[in-house]
Amino acid sequence: SASEADIELQANGLSSDGQPGEFSLGANESWTVTDKPEWVSINHIGGDRGRFTMYVTATQNPTADDRRGYIELELANGKPEQVSVFQHHVAEALSVSKTSISADILGRESGAAPLLKVKSNYAWTLTPAQDASWIKPSLTEGEAGEADITLNIEANDTKAPRTGMLTFASGHKSIEITVSQDATAFTSVSTSTISFSKAGDVTDKGDRAELTFH
DSSP: OOOOEEEOHHHHSOOOTSSSSEEEEEEOOEEEEHHHHHHHHEEEEEEEEEEEEEEEEEOOOOSSSEEEEEEEEEEEEEEEEEEEEEEEEOOEEESSSSSSEEEOSSSSSSBOOEEEEEEESSSSEEEOTTOOOEEEEEOOOOOOEEEEEEEEEEEOOOHHHHHHEEEEEEEEEEEEEEEHHHHSOOOOOEEEOOOEEEESSTTTTOBBBEEEEE
């Protein structure tokens, strides 16, 4: 019989202490391993009567999910034994250059379309919320690595400020990005009463007339 019902391995294929998973097998007659996952390796696949120390390793888990498989053993008399192997996945590591973006009425930030830098160790997606169709990322998905994404934001003709959300997701983790857009072309106008000359290009005092916008 097998001494361990469950072998737990980290994403790198070894146990938490950096060693192979281990269980003991005692048999009164010959036995064999009849089935196991392709990603699992074991040091014995069969033997005669006796006690065996079984070492279990796995290939690195390339997925964004934990996985479980079973080592199936059978004695000569047909009696089955089963040991489960559980393997963790590599934790998601994702980041964005900013989680808050402020755009003007034309959809610009500092005079240009906002730029977002993203990074992930798994394939990723960038999805606008249903009520944020006015935000159009230049990329909405990608493979592991880094990417530069331009946010093409439509001009705001709603006459009111608006806010939309983007979700950057990879594996089981996600980051929310808030996009706020103004509704006014200018935040303030500084003026004073000006009397123009008959020609209209200077004041009645001879100064050039100027309006300052902020």
